[in-house]
Amino acid sequence: MLRKVGIVGWGMSEQAPAIEDSRTNLVYETAHTTLEKYGVSRDDFSTVIMCSNDFYDGHTISNVFTVEVSGAYLKDEGKVEQDGVHAMIYAAMRIAAGVHEVAMVVAYSKGSEFEPSVALAAQLEPCIDRQYLFLNDIAMAAFQARAALDSRKLGEDVLARVAVKNLGNATKNPVANVRDYGVSEEDIKGSDMLFDPLRKLTAYPITDGCCVMILASEEAVKKYTDRPVWIKGMGLNQEAYHLWQRDLTRSKSCEAAAKKAYDLAGIKDPAKEIGVAEVSEMFAHQEIMFTEALGLCAEGEGAKMLESGKSALDGELPVNPSGGALSACALNATGLIRAAEAGMQLRGEAGDHQVDGVKLAVAHGQCGPAAQNNAVVVMGM
Amino acid sequence: MTDKKIVSINSVMTMQCQWSVGKTVDKFLESLSGGKITGVKCSGCGKVYAPPQQVCGDCFKVMEEWVELSGEGEVVNYTVAHVDVRNKPVDEPKVIGMIKLDGADTTLFGEIKGADSGSGLIGKKVKAVFRDKLKGSIRDISHYEPV
Numbered sequence: 001m002l003r004k005v006g007i008v009g010w011g012m013s014e015q016a017p018a019i020e021d022s023r024t025n026l027v028y029e030t031a032h033t034t035l036e037k038y039g040v041s042r043d044d045f046s047t048v049i050m051c052s053n054d055f056y057d058g059h060t061i062s063n064v065f066t067v068e069v070s071g072a073y074l075k076d077e078g079k080v081e082q083d084g085v086h087a088m089i090y091a092a093m094r095i096a097a098g099v100h101e102v103a104m105v106v107a108y109s110k111g112s113e114f115e116p117s118v119a120l121a122a123q124l125e126p127c128i129d130r131q132y133l134f135l136n137d138i139a140m141a142a143f144q145a146r147a148a149l150d151s152r153k154l155g156e157d158v159l160a161r162v163a164v165k166n167l168g169n170a171t172k173n174p175v176a177n178v179r180d181y182g183v184s185e186e187d188i189k190g191s192d193m194l195f196d197p198l199r200k201l202t203a204y205p206i207t208d209g210c211c212v213m214i215l216a217s218e219e220a221v222k223k224y225t226d227r228p229v230w231i232k233g234m235g236l237n238q239e240a241y242h243l244w245q246r247d248l249t250r251s252k253s254c255e256a257a258a259k260k261a262y263d264l265a266g267i268k269d270p271a272k273e274i275g276v277a278e279v280s281e282m283f284a285h286q287e288i289m290f291t292e293a294l295g296l297c298a299e300g301e302g303a304k305m306l307e308s309g310k311s312a313l314d315g316e317l318p319v320n321p322s323g324g325a326l327s328a329c330a331l332n333a334t335g336l337i338r339a340a341e342a343g344m345q346l347r348g349e350a351g352d353h354q355v356d357g358v359k360l361a362v363a364h365g366q367c368g369p370a371a372q373n374n375a376v377v378v379m380g381m
Numbered sequence: 382m383t384d385k386k387i388v389s390i391n392s393v394m395t396m397q398c399q400w401s402v403g404k405t406v407d408k409f410l411e412s413l414s415g416g417k418i419t420g421v422k423c424s425g426c427g428k429v430y431a432p433p434q435q436v437c438g439d440c441f442k443v444m445e446e447w448v449e450l451s452g453e454g455e456v457v458n459y460t461v462a463h464v465d466v467r468n469k470p471v472d473e474p475k476v477i478g479m480i481k482l483d484g485a486d487t488t489l490f491g492e493i494k495g496a497d498s499g500s501g502l503i504g505k506k507v508k509a510v511f512r513d514k515l516k517g518s519i520r521d522i523s524h525y526e527p528v
Contacts (some may be wrong), residue, residue, distance in 0.1 A: 020387045058392055113389070117468050127402045128432045131519045132490050134462055134477055142460035143479060150503070194468060195477075196461035196498065240438065243479065244488040248458070 001264060005092040006228035007229040007379070008102075009038040010340035013246075015209035015328035016177050016291045018112035023057060027108055028069035028208040035071070038224050040102065040214055047100045047227060048072035050079040051087035051107035051332045055119040070106045070212075078088040078186035083107070083280070084211060084336025085365030085375035089234045091215050101220040107333040108210035116206055116331060123369055125241065137369060138203055139284075140243065142195035144370040145285040147248035149197065152288070158303050159202040159284035160188040163326050165306065166281070167201070169313050170323025172352035178205045202326070205244070209330030211337045229323065229343045231266070232380045235260025238373035246370075250287075253294035254364065262295070265378040266322035267360070270295035275358035276318050276345045277311075278338035280325045280366045287311075291319055294362055294376065319322035335365015339377055346381050405435045408447065414517035418509060420485050422446040431485040432519070452509040453528055454482035461498050478527055480507060492524040 011034030013019065013026055021029075035042070048070050050063045059065065063079040066072070080086045084107030091103040094348040120137035124130045130183075149156065164185045176369070183201065191201035221228040235257035239246050260269070267273050277296055281287035288302030296317055297305040305311050311319035322341040325334050342361035344350040360380045367373050402410065405421065409432055412419040420431030422502030429448055437444055458479040465471055476498045479488040497504055507525040515521045 022387075115467060117466065121466050124435055126398075126400045127406050128519050129490070133466060133520070134475065134492070135490060136466045136468070138464075138468065139460055139462060139466075139477065145459045148502075192470070193461070193463040193474075196463065196474075198460075242487070243458075244481070244486075245438070376437065 001096045001097045003098060004218040005231045005235065006096045006216050006218060007231065007343055008040060008216050008221055008224045008228065009034065010211065010213040010343055011037065012175055012211040012337055012340060013209050014175050014177055015207050015330055015337070017206065017208070019110065019208040023108065024065055024069045026110070026208070026210045027066050027106055030308060031070050031104065031106060031212050034212045034214065036157055038214060040224055042071045043250060045071065045102040045104045047076040047091065047094055048104045048106060049091040050077065050089040051082065051084045051105070051336065052079060052109065053081045053332055054113050054117070055122055055258065056331060057107045057295065058114060066106065071104060076100070077315065082367045082373060083365035083375060083376060084333050085339055085363065086236065088213060088215070088336055088339055089375060090233050092234060095215055095217050096193060098219030102214065102216045103211040106210070107336040109331045110208040111206035111331060112208050117179070139195045140369040141203070141283045142198045143243055144248045145197050145283060147287040148289055149250035152300055152303060154303050156197045157189070158288070158306070159197060160185045161306060162201050162281065162284040163188045164286045164323040165312060165319050166287070166326045169321050169353055173314070173322050173327070174351065176323050176328040178207050181323070181327060189268055198283055204282040204325050204329035207328050207330040208299060208326065209333050209337070211333040211340055213340060215335060227347055227381070229346050229379050229381060231377055233261035233263065233265030233378040235264070235376045238368065241369065241372060243370060248370070249372060251289050251293040251371060253372065254290055254376070257374045257376040258294045258362070261376040261378045267378065270362065271297060274317065274360050274362050276321060276342065276361045277357045277364070278320055278322060278324070278341045278361070279364040280335050280338055281320065281335070282325045282329060282366070282371070284326060286371055287319060287324065290364060294364065313355070318355045321355055335363070335375060338365060339363035339379065342379050346379060396432070403435060405433045405444070409433050410517040413519065413521040414515045416515060418450045418452050418482065418522070420448050420450055422448050428486040429484055430487050431482055432489065448484060450482045450484050451480065454480050454485070454507065456493065456502050456505045456507055457481045457488060459498060459502050464482050478502070478504070478525065479509070489522070491522055492526065493526070494524045495526045
């Protein structure tokens, strides 16, 4: 990268089924608290990248209302509608390019105030795919789940085992308060079927939440912290919209995004070099696909990594010690929360879900039908 | 501080949207209104798209050669919908397949009736069943059933 980009810090709201407050105040409280915590003043940062979505917000160009509360007033501000990791990467590019010294990233949504599956069904092609009237985001992911399980000769039980690991981890995460995390594998297998093989507890929960992150150049970051987390590598990639056009058994776009990020970071063997991973598994089968795509295990061995306990909180390479997207999934913010969690692991600030001795971490965000688009950041101290 | 619940306000305007489907999809919908499924063939790679699209992504060529498909094909993937698009439970779960029609390189989605879901469904031969009244919509195909 042209210039090193450091992370000053991050902050997140509680992630809850419903936060009884306005979207704007949710952004203000999260941004303001975080700026105060790290001693960053409103005048210190010159750019803000938002991640929100007009459909979720029920406004056109919804960032017109988050200008003041995010500190973007009279500044260079932009918005992405993908995931907070995309926003983080755009902000990092602005710093790497030398255009800005300090940048703020803000991602949020309030799932309680719209219908996520209806908004995500509106991502589908309108003239044919939406006209069927039976497809939404979960249906699209269910086809991917079927392909992922069948190609690996896995039964549906493995989906419950991904969920029981991640929901169990979430019991140690104080900000995740969306669903009952003390459930057994049997409870998960008995939860309501949505689109077979995906059930209520193997799909993301509707969530309200906000996450912010402050990025700075190598020079500027020293003003705020003597323990910056560095963005070592980043990558974005997307594949075809149409499911028939993709190999649904794997995530080629996540593989390509990861390759770009690892190349920039100089990582040759992620399975050995990465100490912790936070991935946006909105559906249980995706954790298996993403652990493979991120090179955390060999191709086709994602389930083995889970079953062997390697990806458990006390395993050799923990995946989603925070509980991941199955435990809390404020759309837009989900991936940025993964990156913030990765940062907490690197700084040793993850409390009860801390993993020992993490030197390098990978965080992942996604968007689009059946994870069409993936974003990856590699972070280290 | 009071315990008063913070007020929520409902949206007061809704907006209908329309999409001009374009010449290519228009022709496809027209064929559906006549009880036929058609696709377009790429002159570059020979791939047949049904539903059709204007440009082949691989070849970046406009596709203009139309082919008529038999309406028979095979199930390549499926899910069972226990909920509707709003994730509300439905009385009768629906089997929904990705169906690759003979002669096409793409898939259509569709409800499958008269076949059990399960591992035996993938690879099963099915045929499109049209509704009685055809309107020039993808919903003119009522469902698919085993051949």
